[in-house]
Amino acid sequence: MFSGLRERLQAARNRLGASIGAAAEASRPVPAEPSAPSTAAAPGKNPTLADKVKILIIDRELVVSDKDVAEALDELEMTLLESDVALPVADAIIADIRTGLVGKHRRIGESVDALVVRALKSALLKVLGSGFDLPAYIKTHERPVKILFTGVNGTGKTTTVAKIGAYLKKQGFSVVIGAGDTYRAGAIEQIGVHAERLGIKIIEHQTGADPSAVLFDTVQYAISHKIDVVLADTAGRFHTKANLMSQLDKIRRVMKPDLIIYVDEAVAGNDAVVRAAEFDRTVGADAIVLTKADMDSRGGAAISIAHTIGKPLLFLGTGQEYEDIMPFEPGAVVEELLGSGA
Amino acid sequence: MMMDSLSDALKDALKKLAGKAIVDRAAVDELVKNLQRALISADVNVKLVMELSKAIRTRSLDEELPKNTNVREHVLRIVYQELVRLVYATADLKLEPQVILMAGLQGSGKTTTTAKIARYFQKKGMKVGVICADTFRPGAYDQLATLCAQINIPCFGDPKAADAKKIVKEGLVAVKDQEVIIVDTQGRHALEPDLIQEIIDLNVITKATHRWLVIDAALGQQASEQARRFHEAIGIDGVIITKMDGTAKGGGALSAVAETKSGIVFIGAGETIENLERFDANGFISRLLGMGDLQALAEKVQEAQMADEVDMEAMMKGHFTLRDMYKQLEALNKMGPLKQIMNMLPMGNMQLPEGVYDVTSTKMVRYRILMDSMTPKELDDPGLINSSRMQRIARGAGGTPEEVRELLKYYKMMHKTLKGLRGAGGGKLNMQRLMKRFSGMQ
Numbered sequence: 001m002f003s004g005l006r007e008r009l010q011a012a013r014n015r016l017g018a019s020i021g022a023a024a025e026a027s028r029p030v031p032a033e034p035s036a037p038s039t040a041a042a043p044g045k046n047p048t049l050a051d052k053v054k055i056l057i058i059d060r061e062l063v064v065s066d067k068d069v070a071e072a073l074d075e076l077e078m079t080l081l082e083s084d085v086a087l088p089v090a091d092a093i094i095a096d097i098r099t100g101l102v103g104k105h106r107r108i109g110e111s112v113d114a115l116v117v118r119a120l121k122s123a124l125l126k127v128l129g130s131g132f133d134l135p136a137y138i139k140t141h142e143r144p145v146k147i148l149f150t151g152v153n154g155t156g157k158t159t160t161v162a163k164i165g166a167y168l169k170k171q172g173f174s175v176v177i178g179a180g181d182t183y184r185a186g187a188i189e190q191i192g193v194h195a196e197r198l199g200i201k202i203i204e205h206q207t208g209a210d211p212s213a214v215l216f217d218t219v220q221y222a223i224s225h226k227i228d229v230v231l232a233d234t235a236g237r238f239h240t241k242a243n244l245m246s247q248l249d250k251i252r253r254v255m256k257p258d259l260i261i262y263v264d265e266a267v268a269g270n271d272a273v274v275r276a277a278e279f280d281r282t283v284g285a286d287a288i289v290l291t292k293a294d295m296d297s298r299g300g301a302a303i304s305i306a307h308t309i310g311k312p313l314l315f316l317g318t319g320q321e322y323e324d325i326m327p328f329e330p331g332a333v334v335e336e337l338l339g340s341g342a
Numbered sequence: 343m344m345m346d347s348l349s350d351a352l353k354d355a356l357k358k359l360a361g362k363a364i365v366d367r368a369a370v371d372e373l374v375k376n377l378q379r380a381l382i383s384a385d386v387n388v389k390l391v392m393e394l395s396k397a398i399r400t401r402s403l404d405e406e407l408p409k410n411t412n413v414r415e416h417v418l419r420i421v422y423q424e425l426v427r428l429v430y431a432t433a434d435l436k437l438e439p440q441v442i443l444m445a446g447l448q449g450s451g452k453t454t455t456t457a458k459i460a461r462y463f464q465k466k467g468m469k470v471g472v473i474c475a476d477t478f479r480p481g482a483y484d485q486l487a488t489l490c491a492q493i494n495i496p497c498f499g500d501p502k503a504a505d506a507k508k509i510v511k512e513g514l515v516a517v518k519d520q521e522v523i524i525v526d527t528q529g530r531h532a533l534e535p536d537l538i539q540e541i542i543d544l545n546v547i548t549k550a551t552h553r554w555l556v557i558d559a560a561l562g563q564q565a566s567e568q569a570r571r572f573h574e575a576i577g578i579d580g581v582i583i584t585k586m587d588g589t590a591k592g593g594g595a596l597s598a599v600a601e602t603k604s605g606i607v608f609i610g611a612g613e614t615i616e617n618l619e620r621f622d623a624n625g626f627i628s629r630l631l632g633m634g635d636l637q638a639l640a641e642k643v644q645e646a647q648m649a650d651e652v653d654m655e656a657m658m659k660g661h662f663t664l665r666d667m668y669k670q671l672e673a674l675n676k677m678g679p680l681k682q683i684m685n686m687l688p689m690g691n692m693q694l695p696e697g698v699y700d701v702t703s704t705k706m707v708r709y710r711i712l713m714d715s716m717t718p719k720e721l722d723d724p725g726l727i728n729s730s731r732m733q734r735i736a737r738g739a740g741g742t743p744e745e746v747r748e749l750l751k752y753y754k755m756m757h758k759t760l761k762g763l764r765g766a767g768g769g770k771l772n773m774q775r776l777m778k779r780f781s782g783m784q
Binding site: 152239295320 | 532563594
């Protein structure tokens with residue numbers, strides 16, 4: 001997963017390391033040169049004590065300048081953009097890495113590589129924030145925990161509801177699904193088939209019914225049957241349609257969800273940022289699910305959305321089967337992206 | 343939001359080019375940089391953007407500045423031409439019997455679009471049939487059947503069957519009386535080899551006339567890669583952009599078109615079955631860059647140029663006769679009402695009183711008639727015109743000497759204004775001054 005981004009980031013990391021390394025090479029005093037096959041990288045020979053001291057002093061004085069890293073950072077920015085990180089977000093990350101690197105004295109004994117990795121890693125972690133442990137959340141909150149799914153058309157809300165239903169059922173929770181997409185033709189049939197296959201109770205009205213009513217009924221059912229979790233599907237809607245957004249607001253008022261989960265796709269480009277911000281502003285979002293992560297080895301949308309609305313990523317959808325869902329752990333992902341030794 | 347600030351940056355960069363008579367390397371570089379950012383934010387493939395901007399930069403700097411065009415228009419036209427070159431391969435669409443195979447990623451909007459296209463052909467008087475080959479997604483058949491029932495189009499499918507190939511074979515027999523047959527397929531992506539094989543098979547079975555790739559307007563950098571794989575598998579010959587009613591710019595579709603060397607057939611923008619439009623390159627590019635009507639401007643500048651050559655250089659040097667003014671008015675006339683021209687120019691938010699444009703444009707017609715009544719000598723040297731000449735000119739044009747006086751006053755004002763343009767200051771400021779003088783003439 002995200003292997004594309006990983007390769008690119010690792011290339012960028014090497015490149016940054018090389019730039020700084022080159023700068024260090026250049027700042028080395030000339031007199032050291034003639035006798036200096038032995039300087040830094042002559043593994044065969046034993047460096048003399050004088051050499052060692054020299055390296056120590058020079059290395060200690062290595063200060064990274066803006067110029068040293070400018071080119072490599074430009075390249076890193078391109079890498080991020082090619083990986084679908086939205087432009088303003090890429091700008092922010094680069095600025096962050098730059099402040100993390102420029103003007104820093106390298107610690108004695110610390111390799112260039114480590115310096116770079118540290119800057120990259122802290123920038124990415126800052127963006128991705130902490131993850132979100134759904135089972136723990138459910139355990140510590142009053143039942144039924146009501147979860148509302150929102151997002152634009154075709155991002156995979158219905159499939160995600162089914163997958164999360166399957167996941168929670170496996171964790172031992174009882175689940176009921178509310179078929180709140182009463183607009184799209186075939187949507188109720190779609191979620192109905194999923195629920196039947198998974199053996200999850202579904203509450204549905206007819207196509208064209210008021211989604212708030214369906215979801216209210218679902219919550220009532222959960223209360224009277226002591227169900228742990230309510231999963232509320234909704235119709236996809238664009239953030240630009242004021243009446244559909246106010247319908248969503250009404251749903252929120254009526255069913256009073258504990259969690260609003262915003263669903264978007266990992267392949268979305270720059271617009272991901274615009275719509276996530278708009279959904280967050282109008283109806284709120286507590287966590288994010290990114291679908292179709294298997295289509296895309298780049299994962300830039302994860303970084304963009306998380307950075308824009310500052311909400312944790314809950315799950316990644318990684319395929320067409322019910323078990324193709326993965327809890328998101330930012331630490332692990334960053335570790336994977338930057339490879340070992342970080 | 344963010345896009346607006348980008349297109350503002352683009353406009354600012356263009357403004358810097360506005361007042362210049364020669365192409366300024368630094369200003370072009372800045373423009374190209376802003377253009378890159380705008381395109382990348384619109385999700386156009388990064389490599390494509392780099393190629394594009396390189397071409398624009400080279401052409402802007404190398405090509406000779408056409409007469410009668412300022413640097414901004416020159417560069418804008420190149421930008422527009424380069425973008426059009428990318429999207430203008432017209433995807434052909436004939437009203438004749440044909441089989442259309444729909445392909446695309448999950449959730450891109452294939453099923454909705456299938457129904458919309460069926461409606462499109464139906465409205466054109468064709469008999470249409472639809473086959474649902476999506477055997478995977480629950481509710482897919484119900485969705486398509488419901489949509490087709492709304493418009494009375496036969497829809498073949500079987501929600502219980504699992505073999506798409508078998509359904510399509512049966513379906514082709516079932517709807518063989520229809521002229522246009524549209525085959526909706528399951529969503530798939532390039533990394534699913536089984537599904538890619540399936541669509542290759544479906545393409546063989548249906549002997550599809552068209553294989554259209556449905557692209558979500560929000561699709562990002564992945565668009566190139568996905569389009570390439572689909573193209574390799576079945577030879578995409580048209581792209582449909584969906585969900586253009588949101589804020590996404592559809593740059594991914596541009597990448598897809600570049601990758602498949604095909605054109606954009608339709609644009610879907612709305613949830614109802616009627617919300618499908620034929621592709622319009624101009625509107626699409628304007629949206630991509632967040633700027634006004636570029637095509638109209640590009641074309642009009644070209645026309646005006648061909649018509650007559652106004653010697654900008656000479657005018658800038660302060661040599662401006664009635665003859666020049668005549669040409670200028672003629673050129674303006676060809677470019678359409680002044681108001682339209684001002685709207686086309688990315689000049690920022692210049693607010694002008696409504697009356698200014700109309701009065702001036704009717705007056706301009708009048709001025710030209712008056713000038714038609716002048717001798718060549720008078721046109722070259724307006725200083726010659728005394729009161730007896732004025733009488734003659736007015737009589738010849740069917741007007742009054744007062745009108746001639748007003749024309750001369752206007753000429754003097756233009757003369758002064760052009761001198762002002764020559765001076766320091768940005769183009770916008772001078773433009774405002776110019777407009778102020780225009781309005782003073784009412």
